[in-house]
Amino acid sequence: MDQKEYILMSTRRPKIDDVAKLAQVSKSTVSRVLNNRGYLSQNTIEKVYQAIEELNYRPNTIARQLYSNKTNIIGLIFPTVNNPFYAEMVEALEKKLFNRGFKVILGNSMNDPHKEETYLLQLLSHQVDGLIVGAHNQDLKEYQKKNLPPIVAIDMNLNPEIPVVSSDNYQGGKIATQLLLKSGAKEIIHINGPASVKSPAQKRRQAYEDVLKENNLIPHTYTVSLKDSKSKKIQIFREIFREHPLVDGIFASSDINAALIIQIAKQLGIKVPDDLKVIGYDGANITRLLMPDLTSIIQPVETMSQKAVDILQKMINDEPYPRNIILPVELWKGTTA
Amino acid sequence: MDQKEYILMSTRRPKIDDVAKLAQVSKSTVSRVLNNRGYLSQNTIEKVYQAIEELNYRPNTIARQLYSNKTNIIGLIFPTVNNPFYAEMVEALEKKLFNRGFKVILGNSMNDPHKEETYLLQLLSHQVDGLIVGAHNQDLKEYQKKNLPPIVAIDMNLNPEIPVVSSDNYQGGKIATQLLLKSGAKEIIHINGPASVKSPAQKRRQAYEDVLKENNLIPHTYTVSLKDSKSKKIQIFREIFREHPLVDGIFASSDINAALIIQIAKQLGIKVPDDLKVIGYDGANITRLLMPDLTSIIQPVETMSQKAVDILQKMINDEPYPRNIILPVELWKGTTA
Numbered sequence: 001m002d003q004k005e006y007i008l009m010s011t012r013r014p015k016i017d018d019v020a021k022l023a024q025v026s027k028s029t030v031s032r033v034l035n036n037r038g039y040l041s042q043n044t045i046e047k048v049y050q051a052i053e054e055l056n057y058r059p060n061t062i063a064r065q066l067y068s069n070k071t072n073i074i075g076l077i078f079p080t081v082n083n084p085f086y087a088e089m090v091e092a093l094e095k096k097l098f099n100r101g102f103k104v105i106l107g108n109s110m111n112d113p114h115k116e117e118t119y120l121l122q123l124l125s126h127q128v129d130g131l132i133v134g135a136h137n138q139d140l141k142e143y144q145k146k147n148l149p150p151i152v153a154i155d156m157n158l159n160p161e162i163p164v165v166s167s168d169n170y171q172g173g174k175i176a177t178q179l180l181l182k183s184g185a186k187e188i189i190h191i192n193g194p195a196s197v198k199s200p201a202q203k204r205r206q207a208y209e210d211v212l213k214e215n216n217l218i219p220h221t222y223t224v225s226l227k228d229s230k231s232k233k234i235q236i237f238r239e240i241f242r243e244h245p246l247v248d249g250i251f252a253s254s255d256i257n258a259a260l261i262i263q264i265a266k267q268l269g270i271k272v273p274d275d276l277k278v279i280g281y282d283g284a285n286i287t288r289l290l291m292p293d294l295t296s297i298i299q300p301v302e303t304m305s306q307k308a309v310d311i312l313q314k315m316i317n318d319e320p321y322p323r324n325i326i327l328p329v330e331l332w333k334g335t336t337a
Numbered sequence: 338m339d340q341k342e343y344i345l346m347s348t349r350r351p352k353i354d355d356v357a358k359l360a361q362v363s364k365s366t367v368s369r370v371l372n373n374r375g376y377l378s379q380n381t382i383e384k385v386y387q388a389i390e391e392l393n394y395r396p397n398t399i400a401r402q403l404y405s406n407k408t409n410i411i412g413l414i415f416p417t418v419n420n421p422f423y424a425e426m427v428e429a430l431e432k433k434l435f436n437r438g439f440k441v442i443l444g445n446s447m448n449d450p451h452k453e454e455t456y457l458l459q460l461l462s463h464q465v466d467g468l469i470v471g472a473h474n475q476d477l478k479e480y481q482k483k484n485l486p487p488i489v490a491i492d493m494n495l496n497p498e499i500p501v502v503s504s505d506n507y508q509g510g511k512i513a514t515q516l517l518l519k520s521g522a523k524e525i526i527h528i529n530g531p532a533s534v535k536s537p538a539q540k541r542r543q544a545y546e547d548v549l550k551e552n553n554l555i556p557h558t559y560t561v562s563l564k565d566s567k568s569k570k571i572q573i574f575r576e577i578f579r580e581h582p583l584v585d586g587i588f589a590s591s592d593i594n595a596a597l598i599i600q601i602a603k604q605l606g607i608k609v610p611d612d613l614k615v616i617g618y619d620g621a622n623i624t625r626l627l628m629p630d631l632t633s634i635i636q637p638v639e640t641m642s643q644k645a646v647d648i649l650q651k652m653i654n655d656e657p658y659p660r661n662i663i664l665p666v667e668l669w670k671g672t673t674a
Contacts, residue, residue: 049458081418082428091419106443259627290596290627
């Protein structure tokens with residue numbers, strides 16, 4: 001009776017050693033396959049899972065988690081994936097985390113003021129090893145607690161203890177406003193999120209105001225929230241044209257809002273870019289594919305996600321980590337400004 | 338000494354009963370808050386979590402999972418969220434699952450032939466209560482096994498036992514091809530995924546071929562995979578114009594491909610829609626916002642996600658469920674066809 005027959009005939013529950021023997025690999029290789037850690041050839045992965053199947057071995061993930069107090073799961077809390085910028089970010093984070101042996105729990109917090117809090121409360125109760133948060137909801141007291149598990153924020157100031165990865169919002173706002181001025185615009189309107197949201201994205205507004213003041217022009221910022229419905233946004237954007245009939249430049253703090261403004265301008269018979277220059281923000285790859293003409297500021301999603309994962313891993317490993325990472329932006333020159 | 342003082346002073350580890358007493362709710366309400374099940378007022382949620390905090394009660398999710406053999410987690414395996422159609426689908430699924438007390442683990446399987454298999458193998462080993470799969474990778478033997486946990490497929494035939502939710506691909510293909518003919522196109526090319534992928538989306542191709550044959554025209558389908566890089570796709574789409582210089586209609590089986598074709602046509606000096614009519618597929622809300630001129634077939638993402646969640650819940654509850662749901666599509670009339 002060979003090893004395999006012995007194990008299969010035995011009445012005891014198969015153990016990880018049995019899987020290792022049958023697959024002809026070491027116990028630590030079986031463990032690495034189960035946890036998707038380190039380099040593994042597809043051949044090894046298949047051999048191990050074939051042995052698991054033959055033996056009907058149940059890795060009992062839950063018991064293993066209870067023992068190690070690790071879940072190998074990271075929570076991602078973002079407003080929505082139904083927005084090309086966040087979609088690209090979540091995609092990049094998921095890929096990088098998978099390659100380090102983590103799976104992700106995705107929580108979309110937008111349009112539901114209590115959902116982010118519920119996610120936070122649940123995920124903080126030992127369901128994840130860490131969080132990456134790019135959500136835009138109200139100040140939640142959960143973020144103010146001491147002894148939080150590893151959390152990295154993307155473009156959000158949650159608490160001085162929580163490291164933030166963002167792109168250079170001031171530089172982005174400056175490039176956008178200067179471009180509109182250079183294109184000949186004189187009455188330039190800015191659209192941004194509510195100033196009450198403590199986001200580094202408010203620095204875009206600061207740069208816009210600084211550049212206009214340097215040029216003796218008066219800044220006007222209209223506020224829309226990511227949570228606002230499309231019809232609410234349309235209503236606010238229509239007001240811009242009523243209240244500022246001479247508007248000839250708009251710096252929208254997202255490409256989605258820029259797209260909506262261009263549609264409204266078209267309906268009002270205002271020609272872009274002849275009568276109105278428009279510049280967006282984010283520059284996600286899908287947006288650039290679907291709307292290549294939209295001039296925009298590109299945020300470095302790939303590098304931002306890489307930094308966020310690096311910092312989170314350092315926090316989990318109890319290594320020193322940087323508190324504040326600011327990455328450079330780029331201009332996408334379309335034809336709208 | 339009141340109840341609270343008694344509990345706080347006691348050396349024993351706080352129990353769920355203690356939380357219930359302090360929060361002045363029933364034990365089952367605490368349990369519902371922890372599992373996010375049923376209707377709960379924000380006031381109740383906050384009271385319960387406040388009590389949890391005061392008592393430093395640790396719900397010990399993992400131990401609870403070990404006991405109940407439930408994780409309250411659903412795995413979503415989709416090619417990517419960095420595509421407006423899948424992003425809208427994942428967003429809708431996450432929202433509906435959250436409202437039923439589930440969290441989601443997100444796995445993007447695209448561009449990594451082994452990643453889908455790794456996710457499947459790991460998630461099937463007791464890490465999730467069920468799966469919703471809309472991935473497009475190769476035939477994986479895991480889907481052929483008996484006694485799979487609850488799985489619902491979106492637009493994929495994985496195994497006759499696995500229920501499929503799709504939109505009416507044949508009807509969509511028919512509407513698209515008939516519209517191109519009606520707009521005056523005579524040499525109509527179709528773009529679809531590889532026929533080897535067992536997707537109901539191949540019915541769009543069937544409808545395209547049927548409609549052309551009825552009109553004594555010759556069908557030509559070019560194949561691109563969702564996995565192909567942008568430059569690979571550009572190369573394939575350029576061939577269409579070289580091999581069919583008289584092409585005057587293109588039915589692309591996705592909006593992303595339609596957008597790329599329109600860009601290439603522009604570079605080649607071909608005017609859309611004057612010289613070339615283009616119709617896409619999917620009609621996600623973000624695509625319609627960024628590219629409202631693109632004529633497309635709208636898939637009913639909201640209803641598809643609702644049906645998928647309903648069926649999965651029935652499978653988890655061991656109730657009878659339908660095997661095959663086909664939902665109607667709609668035409669989005671832009672200006673490109």
